[in-house]
Amino acid sequence: MNKVEEFIRTRENLNEIVMDFAKKDIKRFFNLDTSVYKEGALDSKTKEMLGLIASLVLRCDDCISYHLNQCHKAGVTSEELEELFSVGLIVGGSIVIPHLRRAISFWQELIR
Amino acid sequence: MNKVEEFIRTRENLNEIVMDFAKKDIKRFFNLDTSVYKEGALDSKTKEMLGLIASLVLRCDDCISYHLNQCHKAGVTSEELEELFSVGLIVGGSIVIPHLRRAISFWQELIR
Amino acid sequence: MNKVEEFIRTRENLNEIVMDFAKKDIKRFFNLDTSVYKEGALDSKTKEMLGLIASLVLRCDDCISYHLNQCHKAGVTSEELEELFSVGLIVGGSIVIPHLRRAISFWQELIR
Amino acid sequence: MNKVEEFIRTRENLNEIVMDFAKKDIKRFFNLDTSVYKEGALDSKTKEMLGLIASLVLRCDDCISYHLNQCHKAGVTSEELEELFSVGLIVGGSIVIPHLRRAISFWQELIR
Amino acid sequence: MNKVEEFIRTRENLNEIVMDFAKKDIKRFFNLDTSVYKEGALDSKTKEMLGLIASLVLRCDDCISYHLNQCHKAGVTSEELEELFSVGLIVGGSIVIPHLRRAISFWQELIR
Amino acid sequence: MNKVEEFIRTRENLNEIVMDFAKKDIKRFFNLDTSVYKEGALDSKTKEMLGLIASLVLRCDDCISYHLNQCHKAGVTSEELEELFSVGLIVGGSIVIPHLRRAISFWQELIR
Numbered sequence: 001m002n003k004v005e006e007f008i009r010t011r012e013n014l015n016e017i018v019m020d021f022a023k024k025d026i027k028r029f030f031n032l033d034t035s036v037y038k039e040g041a042l043d044s045k046t047k048e049m050l051g052l053i054a055s056l057v058l059r060c061d062d063c064i065s066y067h068l069n070q071c072h073k074a075g076v077t078s079e080e081l082e083e084l085f086s087v088g089l090i091v092g093g094s095i096v097i098p099h100l101r102r103a104i105s106f107w108q109e110l111i112r
Numbered sequence: 113m114n115k116v117e118e119f120i121r122t123r124e125n126l127n128e129i130v131m132d133f134a135k136k137d138i139k140r141f142f143n144l145d146t147s148v149y150k151e152g153a154l155d156s157k158t159k160e161m162l163g164l165i166a167s168l169v170l171r172c173d174d175c176i177s178y179h180l181n182q183c184h185k186a187g188v189t190s191e192e193l194e195e196l197f198s199v200g201l202i203v204g205g206s207i208v209i210p211h212l213r214r215a216i217s218f219w220q221e222l223i224r
Numbered sequence: 225m226n227k228v229e230e231f232i233r234t235r236e237n238l239n240e241i242v243m244d245f246a247k248k249d250i251k252r253f254f255n256l257d258t259s260v261y262k263e264g265a266l267d268s269k270t271k272e273m274l275g276l277i278a279s280l281v282l283r284c285d286d287c288i289s290y291h292l293n294q295c296h297k298a299g300v301t302s303e304e305l306e307e308l309f310s311v312g313l314i315v316g317g318s319i320v321i322p323h324l325r326r327a328i329s330f331w332q333e334l335i336r
Numbered sequence: 337m338n339k340v341e342e343f344i345r346t347r348e349n350l351n352e353i354v355m356d357f358a359k360k361d362i363k364r365f366f367n368l369d370t371s372v373y374k375e376g377a378l379d380s381k382t383k384e385m386l387g388l389i390a391s392l393v394l395r396c397d398d399c400i401s402y403h404l405n406q407c408h409k410a411g412v413t414s415e416e417l418e419e420l421f422s423v424g425l426i427v428g429g430s431i432v433i434p435h436l437r438r439a440i441s442f443w444q445e446l447i448r
Numbered sequence: 449m450n451k452v453e454e455f456i457r458t459r460e461n462l463n464e465i466v467m468d469f470a471k472k473d474i475k476r477f478f479n480l481d482t483s484v485y486k487e488g489a490l491d492s493k494t495k496e497m498l499g500l501i502a503s504l505v506l507r508c509d510d511c512i513s514y515h516l517n518q519c520h521k522a523g524v525t526s527e528e529l530e531e532l533f534s535v536g537l538i539v540g541g542s543i544v545i546p547h548l549r550r551a552i553s554f555w556q557e558l559i560r
Numbered sequence: 561m562n563k564v565e566e567f568i569r570t571r572e573n574l575n576e577i578v579m580d581f582a583k584k585d586i587k588r589f590f591n592l593d594t595s596v597y598k599e600g601a602l603d604s605k606t607k608e609m610l611g612l613i614a615s616l617v618l619r620c621d622d623c624i625s626y627h628l629n630q631c632h633k634a635g636v637t638s639e640e641l642e643e644l645f646s647v648g649l650i651v652g653g654s655i656v657i658p659h660l661r662r663a664i665s666f667w668q669e670l671i672r
Contacts, residue, residue: 011437014437014438014440014441015437017437017440017441017444018433018436018437018440021414021418021440021443021444022418022421023418023422024259025256025259025260025422025426026418026421026422026425028252028256028259029256029422029425029426029430032202032249032252032253032256033202033430033433035248035249035252036195036198036199036201036202036249037199040191040195041189041191041192041194041195042192042195042196046158046161047195047199049158049162050161050162050165050196050199050200051199051203053162053165053166054165054166054168054169054199054200054203054204054431055203055431056166057166057169057170057541057543058169058170058203058204058431059620060395060431060434061434062433062434063203063430063431063433063434077153078581079152079153080153080154082153082581082582082583082586083148083152083153083154083159084154084162085582085586086148086583086585086586086589087148087149087159087162087163087166088162088166089148089541089586089589090144090145090148090541090542090585090589091163091166091167091170091175091541091542091543092166092170092541092543093505093537093538093539093540093541093542093543093544094538094539094541094589094593094623095505095539095540095541095614095615095618095620095623096541097578097593097622097623098620098621098622098623100578101571101574101575101577101578102574104574104577104578104581105574105577107581108577108581123549126549126550126552126553127549129549129552129553129556130545130548130549130552133526133530133552133555133556134530134533135530135534136595137534137538137592137595137596138530138533138534138537140588140592140595141534141537141538141542141592144585144588144589144592145542145545147584147585147588148585166543167543169429169431170543171284172507172543172546173546174545174546175542175543175545175546190245194245194246194247194250197246197250198247198249198250198253201250201253201429202249202253202429202430203429203430203431204429204431205393205425205426205427205428205429205430205431205432206253206257206287206426206427206429207278207279207282207284207287207393207427207428207429208429209242209257209286209287210284210285210286210287212242213235213238213239213241213242214238216238216241216242216245217238217241219245220241220245256426257426260419260422260423260426261423264415264419265413265415265416265418265419266416266419266420270382270385271419271423273382273386274385274386274389274420274423274424275423275427277386277389277390278389278390278392278393278423278424278427278428279427280390281390281393281394281653281655282393282394282427282428283508287427301377302469303376303377304377304378306377306469306470306471306474307372307376307377307378307383308378308386309470309474310372310471310473310474310477311372311373311383311386311387311390312386312390313372313474313477313653314368314369314372314473314477314653314654315387315390315391315394315399315653315654315655316390316394316653316655317617317649317650317651317652317653317654317655317656318477318481318511318650318651318653319502319503319506319508319511319617319651319652319653320653321466321481321510321511322508322509322510322511324466325459325462325463325465325466326462328462328465328466328469329462329465331469332465332469347661350661350662350664350665351661353661353664353665353668354657354660354661354664357638357642357664357667357668358642358645359642359646361480361483361484361646361650362642362645362646362649364476364480364483365480365646365649365650365654368473368476368477368480369654369657371472371473371476372473390655391655394655396619396655396658397658398657398658399654399655399657399658480650481650484643484646484647484649484650485647488639488643489637489639489640489642489643490640490643490644494606494609495643495647497606497610498609498610498613498644498647498648499647499651501610501613501614502613502614502616502617502647502648502651502652503651504614505614505617505618506617506618506651506652511651525601527600527601528601528602530601531596531600531601531602531607532602532610534596535596535597535607535610535611535614536610536614537596538592538593538596539611539614539615539618539623540614540618
């Protein structure tokens with residue numbers, strides 16, 4: 001099982017634990033969290049890129065991995081991703097670099 | 113002078129003070145900060161939206177105002193912006209709301 | 225008009241601008257933001273204190289003012305607030321102090 | 337040794353290393369960090385919940401685990417915790433979710 | 449009254465309000481906050497620069513103004529400050545720029 | 561291979577992956593990130609301490625480890641480090657403690 005599969009499986013297992021524990025409001029939040037990335041005035045690809053850069057500058061590895069996977073499915077190319085990372089790096093500063101390293105490494109597994 | 117013009121003028125005045133004070137490295141950073149938003153694999157409009165959502169979740173009013181202005185010039189519509197704000201709000205949480213309020217108010221002045 | 229009234233009025237005006245601009249998802253977020261503070265297994269007073277300390281350590285003045293007002297209505301005493309602030313100050317560090325100063329000053333207007 | 341015991345043991349070992357290294361000011365900070373959670377105008381249970389939500393929105397896993405353990409000892413129920421998490425999730429946004437997942441998983445081990 | 453004097457006066461007034469409100473733990477925190485900047489293995493000048501860059505990357509204008517004033521008294525030069533700002537800008541990213549602008553503007557008033 | 565060597569090796573491997581992926585702007589950022597720590601009006605030792613405390617209050621373990629290593633090479637003593645940590649702890653609050661624990665543990669390996 002590679003890094004990507006492991007990430008997805010762990011995430012699913014933990015999400016089940018959350019859903020068992022959560023009541024109405026947390027569940028509504030999770031629904032909303034799905035809803036905002038749906039195709040609309042902006043296409044899904046753009047929205048996933050928005051979710052990715054937000055996760056990057058807030059320095060959340062799990063969120064970054066999740067949105068990288070979504071970006072990959074939505075057809076984001078490595079060239080586009082590299083430019084997104086440039087913007088995120090400039091906005092967030094060198095403190096973002098350790099997350100960038102792991103993100104690029106995760107992306108390489110996704111596209112190979 | 114309205115809120116938008118005032119923002120732009122204050123920003124320019126302060127940038128002059130920075131440029132007078134700054135030496136090589138800070139100046140190189142400012143150049144880089146311009147360079148990453150240039151048209152490339154991603155168009156300027158997408159890049160400005162990336163800069164905007166990053167500023168929103170990091171809760172920086174001045175950065176938000178700046179990128180709102182850039183988004184406006186790049187042709188972002190109110191419908192697109194509303195969806196970008198939805199993503200930013202979900203990612204960043206209710207702590208983002210005061211910045212969202214000011215952002216929408218700034219945008220209304222931009223588009224009227 | 226004192227600081228408290230001014231805060232409440234500005235907040236209401238800006239919320240109207242947000243509601244005019246917002247579509248379904250942002251509105252659902254705002255509803256959820258009301259829902260989580262409702263009396264349940266935890267009483268409203270405790271929930272407002274939770275909202276307040278979260279706002280304090282995340283250093284959001286508007287959010288702090290809002291929850292101070294709610295705490296006041298829910299019957300939080302100055303002694304209780306002082307202890308909540310002690311916890312917030314230790315967790316968040318001296319970077320919290322400027323917000324603490326403004327929070328105490330706002331509270332003094334609320335209770336006089 | 338389960339996750340809870342492992343967390344407590346690692347924490348104790350590292351705290352010893354800190355105390356060997358620390359001089360007066362760091363030690364005073366640690367004392368203060370104990371003092372603010374003591375029963376006062378607010379009871380310990382409330383204070384531990386305040387410490388927990390502050391740790392959650394600041395996204396510090398170790399701090400969350402520590403306060404979950406303290407909340408458990410202070411008699412916080414799963415129902416109360418679920419509501420605290422709702423508030424923390426709304427305030428802090430989806431960026432909090434990975435920490436929430438680990439927190440709920442840690443809590444399940446605490447209460448079983 | 450210029451910007452520097454106004455900052456110092458407002459800060460003193462608000463600190464009085466805090467001290468009237470605060471009990472033992474908050475007061476002990478404030479004492480500790482003074483203590484850590486005292487001459488020791490590191491001189492005061494270095495410690496004030498540490499406090500300044502920490503305030504800069506955490507983006508707290510009041511904290512920045514305070515430490516700029518302390519750095520000025522401790523003999524930090526404009527050349528040294530410019531290099532400190534370069535480090536802070538790289539670490540914290542472009543999100544730091546609005547605070548940098550205000551910081552340089554405040555410094556110019558301090559040294560004239 | 562001890563913790564320090566492992567950290568350095570992992571970092572080098574990941575940096576290679578970044579450099580393979582990065583184009584001009586990210587590479588310029590990395591160059592700038594090296595440049596700002598070079599001897600100037602402030603000596604390298606002071607600059608590395610600035611980088612360290614910025615990393616500490618922003619709570620980035622990898623950045624902390626990197627700057628600890630650089631501080632060690634630049635001749636920072638344990639006494640000086642302890643005082644830097646005091647400032648960082650007060651500014652950043654108890655949320656910094658888990659990172660402090662790991663930092664001291666890393667430092668002990670560096671100096672033994």
